[in-house]
Each structure stands twice: as C-alpha cells, then as structure tokens.
Amino acid sequence: MLLSASGIHHRFGSLVVLNKVDFSVSSGEAVGIVGPNGAGKTTLLNVLAGALRPLAGEVRFRDAAITGLDAAERCRLGIGRSHQIPRPFLGMTVFENLITAAMHGGRFLAEEGHQRCIDSLQLTGMMQVANRRADTLGLLDRKRLELARALATDPALLLLDEIGGGLTDGEAAELVGIILEIRRRGITIVWIEHIVHILVQVVGRLICMDAGQVIADGDPKTVLGDKEVIDAYLGGVAA
Amino acid sequence: MSWINILIPGILLGGYYALLASGLSFLFGVMRIINLAHGSLAVLAAYAIWIMADRHEINPFIGVLILLPFMAMLGWALHRLIFERSLKGGALIPILSTFGLAMLIDNLLFQNFGADTRSLAPYVDSLAYDSWELPGNVYVGQLSVIVFVTALLVLGGLHLLLAHTHLGRRIRAAAQDSDAAQLVGIDARRTYAIASAIALMLVALAGLSLALRTTFDPYAGPLQLIFAFEAVVIGGAGSLWGTLLGGVILGVAQSVGAHVHPQGFLIAGHLVFLIILIARLYVLDRLAVGLRRLRGGSQ
Numbered sequence: 342m343l344l345s346a347s348g349i350h351h352r353f354g355s356l357v358v359l360n361k362v363d364f365s366v367s368s369g370e371a372v373g374i375v376g377p378n379g380a381g382k383t384t385l386l387n388v389l390a391g392a393l394r395p396l397a398g399e400v401r402f403r404d405a406a407i408t409g410l411d412a413a414e415r416c417r418l419g420i421g422r423s424h425q426i427p428r429p430f431l432g433m434t435v436f437e438n439l440i441t442a443a444m445h446g447g448r449f450l451a452e453e454g455h456q457r458c459i460d461s462l463q464l465t466g467m468m469q470v471a472n473r474r475a476d477t478l479g480l481l482d483r484k485r486l487e488l489a490r491a492l493a494t495d496p497a498l499l500l501l502d503e504i505g506g507g508l509t510d511g512e513a514a515e516l517v518g519i520i521l522e523i524r525r526r527g528i529t530i531v532w533i534e535h536i537v538h539i540l541v542q543v544v545g546r547l548i549c550m551d552a553g554q555v556i557a558d559g560d561p562k563t564v565l566g567d568k569e570v571i572d573a574y575l576g577g578v579a580a
Numbered sequence: 581m582s583w584i585n586i587l588i589p590g591i592l593l594g595g596y597y598a599l600l601a602s603g604l605s606f607l608f609g610v611m612r613i614i615n616l617a618h619g620s621l622a623v624l625a626a627y628a629i630w631i632m633a634d635r636h637e638i639n640p641f642i643g644v645l646i647l648l649p650f651m652a653m654l655g656w657a658l659h660r661l662i663f664e665r666s667l668k669g670g671a672l673i674p675i676l677s678t679f680g681l682a683m684l685i686d687n688l689l690f691q692n693f694g695a696d697t698r699s700l701a702p703y704v705d706s707l708a709y710d711s712w713e714l715p716g717n718v719y720v721g722q723l724s725v726i727v728f729v730t731a732l733l734v735l736g737g738l739h740l741l742l743a744h745t746h747l748g749r750r751i752r753a754a755a756q757d758s759d760a761a762q763l764v765g766i767d768a769r770r771t772y773a774i775a776s777a778i779a780l781m782l783v784a785l786a787g788l789s790l791a792l793r794t795t796f797d798p799y800a801g802p803l804q805l806i807f808a809f810e811a812v813v814i815g816g817a818g819s820l821w822g823t824l825l826g827g828v829i830l831g832v833a834q835s836v837g838a839h840v841h842p843q844g845f846l847i848a849g850h851l852v853f854l855i856i857l858i859a860r861l862y863v864l865d866r867l868a869v870g871l872r873r874l875r876g877g878s879q
Contacts (some may be wrong), residue, residue: 416765428760430753435674441749446765494764 342401343368343529344498345422347528349388349398358384359395360553366498371530373540373561377551378576382533383425385550387529390422391415402498416446421496423436427483429475436471436553437464437485439493450572458493465489481512490517499523501532505539513539535567544548549574584718592720593645593809594828595728596789600735600804603782605823608812610755610775613663617682618783619805624685625651625787626700626796627693629732635815640700644788648781655780659773682801689798700791713829726788731827734785735820738778742820751775805813810853829856 345365351358358381366372374382387393389400391412400408407415412422430438439458443449449457462468465485470478475486484504491499501520505513517539523544524530534540540561541547547561551573557564564570604618615621625647632643662681666673701708710722742748750771751760758768779795790796790804807830815826837848 371803390763392762410761412759413767416763422763424760424763428757428763430756430760432752432756433749437749441746441753441766442764444746445750446763448765490764 342366342404344389344400344531345368346385346389346400347398349385349395349400351384351388351393351395351397354421358553359388361398362550362553362555364389364548365557366529366531367441368497368529369527370546371532371544373544373547374531374533374550375535375540375547375574379552380550381553382550382572383502384484386422386502386531390420390500392422392494413445416494416496417448419495420500421446421491421494421498421504422500423484423487423491423504425458425506427480427487429478429483429486429490429524429525431476433473434472434474435467435478435489438461438475438486438490442490442493443495449495457495459488464492464522480507481515483518485519486506488523492523496528498529498531501530501534503533503535505534505536513535541565585715586835587832587840588710588718588720589724591828592724592831593626593729593835594831595724596793597811597830598824598827598829599727599731599734599782601808601815601823601827602731602738602820603779603786604805605812605815605817605820606738606782607776607779608817609819610751611663611667611772612671614678614778615686616675616678616805617801618808619713619803620685620689620801621780621783622787622790622804623796623798623801624689625784626791627689627698629784629788630698630700630791633700640644640703640788644784647784651780651784652777655777656773657832658780659776663776664769664772672691674810682805686799686801691787693798695797697795697797698791699795700788700792704792704800716729723793727793730785730789734782735824738820745776764770771786807849810849814853814856 342365349359349364351360354435358372362381362385364385374385376382384393388395391407391410391414394408398408401404402415403417404418407418410418423518430441433441436458439461440454443454443457447457450464462471466489467482467485475483477528478486488504505516508516513536520530520532520543530542530543532540544561546559547557547564548555549557549564549567549570556573557567557570581591598620602614606617606628607613628647628650629640629643632638632646633640638646662677663674666677708723711719712722712725713719719809742752750761750766751774753764753766754768754771760769761768786804804854811826811830812823814829815822815824829852834845834849837844837846
C-alpha cells in the first residue's frame with residue numbers, strides 16, 4: 342500500500358462529514374472518487390493531503406504514520422495536490438511558480454530543479470507561457486499550472502480535486518491526455534471528479550461516496566452500474 | 581538657490597523615512613500585520629546601540645552590526661509569541677497586541693533610562709554636523725547622504741532578495757497564499773518567522789539612523805511610527821519602491837513646510853499625507869479603473 346487511511350472520522354459542528362472512512366491506494370494505481378455534493382470527497386482529500394486533521398483515524402504513507410504531519414511535510418514526502426479552484430502564486434511567472442515548488446517540495450538543487458521544471462512544463466504543455474505572469478493566465482492554463490506545480494514537487498502520489506470543472510469538452514480531453522501521461526510515468530493518482538466520462542478514461546478503480554461513507558468501490562463499470570450508486574449520485578431520475 | 585537647499589535636505593530626509601518605513605512595509609507586505617510597535621522597537625534599538633557606545637565605547641556603526649543578530653532573534657521570538665497568535669484572531673488583534681507591545685517597550689525604557697534625551701551624535705565625532713559643499717553654494721549633510729544611500733541599498737537589497745532568490749520566492753509564495761505555499765512544501769510558519777527577523781533587522785538600522793541624526797527619549801517611538809506609517813501609505817502599502825517615494829514626498833513636504841513657517845514642519849507632512857490619502861481614495865482608484873477599461877479590460 343502506498344497510502345492508506347483507516348477509521349477517518351470528522352465532523353463540522355454536528356454534521357458528520359466523514360464517518361469512519363477506510364481508504365487505500367497502491368503504488369501505480371489511479372483511483373477516481375465520485376459522489377454527490379457534500380458527500381465528503383474534498384474533506385477526505387484534505388485529510389490525505391494534511392490540510393485538515395481528522396478527529397479520529399490514521400493516515401499512513403509508505404508504511405509510516407503521517408497523521409500528525411502538516412501539508413508541507415507531506416508534500417516533501419511525496420504527496421502532491423491540486424486545488425479545485427487553482428491557487429497559483431499570482432505575482433510570479435509560471436516558471437517561478439514551478440521552481441519554488443521544486444526547490445521546497447521536491448528538495449531539488451539548482452540544476453536538477455530547473456530540469457524538473459522544464460519537464461513539468463513540457464508534460465503539461467506550458468512551455469510557451471513559462472515566462473508569463475500567473476495572473477495573466479486563463480482558466481485552462483491555470484489548471485495546467487496547478488498540475489505542473491504539483492508535478493514539480495516530484496510526487497509519488499498526486500491528489501486531484503475536480504481539475505476538469507469549468508472546462509470545455511476539448512479542454513477536458515487535453516487534460517485527460519496529460520493525466521494519462523502522468524499515470525504512465527508511474528505516479529499514483531487519486532482524482533475527485535464530477536465529469537464521470539473523463540474520469541473513467543483514466544482511472545482503473547472507482548469509489549463512490551455518499552453522506553461521509555464509501556458506498557461502492559471497485560471496477561468503474563461495476564460501480565457506475567451499482568443500484569445504490571445510481572440512487573445516491575446519478576439521481577433517482579434515471580432509476 | 582535657496583530652493584535647492586530646501587529640496588535636497590528634504591529628499592535626503594526622505595531617505596531616513598524610507599529606511600524607517602521599510603520594516604513596517606515589509607512586515608505588512610508579507611504578513612498583513614500592521615506593527616504599531618515599529619517606532620518603539622526602533623527606539624529600543626537606538627538605546628541598545630547607545631548603551632554599547634556609552635558604557636563600552638563601541639562605535640555605533642560597529643554596535644549596530646553586533647545588534648543585528650539579536651534583533652533577528654527578537655523578530656523570530658515576536659513572531660512566535662505575538663504575531664502568529666494574534667493573526668489567528670483576525671485583522672484587528674495584531675493591531676491591538678502590537679499597540680500593547682509598544683506601550684510595554686516605551687514604559688520599560690522610561691523605567692530604565694528616565695526621561696533624559698539621548699543622542700548617538702557625540703559618539704561619531706562630527707559626522708552628524710559635517711557637510712559637503714557642492715558647486716553653487718549647496719550644502720548636503722554627510723550623515724543624511726549616508727542614511728539615504730543606506731536606504732537605497734536596503735530597499736534595493738530587499739528587492740533583489742524577493743525577486744531573485746529562493747528565500748525571496750518562498751516569502752512571496754507564503755505572503756500570497758500560505759495554504760498553497762504549504763502544498764508545495766513550504767513551511768509557511770518558518771517563512772513568516774524569517775520575514776519577522778528581517779523586518780526587525782531593518783528596525784535596527786532605522787534606530788541607528790534616528791539616534792545619529794537627532795535626539796531620542798523613551799517616548800520617541802510613536803512619532804517615528806507616524807512618520808513611517810505616512811511614508812508607507814503615501815507610497816502604497818507593501819510596495820518597496822513606493823516606500824522610498826513616500827518617504828521622499830514626506831521629507832520634501834516637511835522641509836518646505838519648515839521653510840514657510842517655523843512650525844510648519846509637522847503640519848506640512850501631515851497635510852500632504854492626508855491629501856494623498858484622500859486623492860488615492862477618490863481619484864486614483866477611479867483613474868485606474870478607467871485606464872483598465874480603456875486598455876480593453878484584461879482582468
């Protein structure tokens with residue numbers, strides 16, 4: 342197991358958002374997470390990334406407990422993350438965004454760090470905008486930058502939060518190509534996405550959450566055909 | 581000719597204000613903390629250098645070098661004990677807590693050193709009074725020039741640090757979005773502590789300049805805070821070169837004010853500050869919006 346979480350429990354006020362969730366992903370796997378709004382998907386990702394400490398439960402990475410580590414420490418261990426709403430460092434150029442990530446999150450030294458950034462730029466197709474300031478970028482480029490910056494930290498595991506949201510079909514297709522290439526390089530992926538048809542092009546396993554619990558876990562086709570999943574997520578309309 | 585003799589000292593005085601304001605501006609730019617203890621900390625630094633000069637005969641310029649690491653440690657400690665904790669309570673709490681810190685420093689200084697005014701001028705021979713004569717009967721104070729050049733070096737150095745070094749990018753990243761900075765492996769807490777240490781080292785330089793060019797007493801801090809604050813606001817909060825411009829505008833205004841009327845020094849400075857503040861609120865913002873619209877609204 343590359344990463345595992347067991348008995349994760351969390352609530353905001355009286356609302357239980359994660360109800361004793363168990364989750365694990367092995368090295369090289371790509372896992373998709375779907376579920377209705379408020380199911381606890383992003384909260385789970387926050388727990389895995391270290392942005393939120395759960396009230397109960399344990400997170401382990403490469404067989405070591407990391408529950409007490411913050412996001413910066415987990416990033417340096419190899420857990421990268423992209424946000425649903427891109428959060429680039431706006432006052433910096435694209436390249437500066439990446440080099441900052443590579444130096445701190447990836448602990449690369451100068452030459453190696455530059456190489457890493459160029460690699461991330463190429464992979465995400467951002468070479469031609471490398472010297473633009475991040476605040477001049479449009480949405481697709483910001484999403485790419487979010488990905489590129491996470492890649493620059495040299496992650497073993499990449500957590501993606503609704504990176505396809507707000508994109509056109511063509512743009513989404515381009516994004517799928519990038520993520521497939523990332524997966525091909527052996528980086529493990531956990532991806533939350535509402536746009537199921539692009540998700541299933543990448544992931545080999547699908548998890549469906551509802552009301553703070555995992556209600557289905559397995560082969561994407563089987564999960565999407567599951568009656569409970571259809572009721573909870575795809576809505577009673579289809580049923 | 582007389583106007584040049586008013587303008588040049590005004591501009592050079594602006595260098596002092598810029599140096600004084602740089603620490604305030606830097607801390608605000610990085611952490612959004614308005615440090616109301618800024619002036620009092622500068623006076624505290626002045627006393628530390630004065631003790632070294634008076635009791636141990638250490639030249640003030642050497643004294644400030646000895647003081648710098650201690651001020652850095654003080655900055656680190658202030659971050660851990662006050663800034664970090666009060667930032668969690670919202671924007672108002674840091675203002676209150678640093679105001680409390682200012683009162684604490686002022687009164688501790690008063691308790692230890694009494695109400696006597698001091699100066700470092702006697703410890704640097706006649707540097708505080710010497711001047712160079714330029715062609716055309718123009719005189720410039722040597723100390724003022726040194727302070728002005730120091731301000732340029734400090735602001736230039738800060739600019740280079742922020743723009744071109746890894747530490748600088750780390751500080752900018754944490755300043756902009758500490759959560760996102762964490763996500764790329766930056767320890768935001770440590771970065772803020774480093775920024776505080778840098779700000780307090782700037783305060784030490786300001787304290788030295790204050791004590792060399794004039795006299796100070798335990799309650800001199802608040803007035804220095806006001807000057808620094810005015811320079812920062814005139815120049816645009818958080819912008820380093822703006823801080824230099826703000827300092828120079830304030831210095832020139834005071835210099836001209838003093839020439840117009842013997843008591844016009846402070847009033848002229850405050851007036852210019854208020855005029856620019858109001859102009860910024862009502863005119864400049866609208867102008868900026870209009871310009872942006874003309875350029876085709878690229879965000």
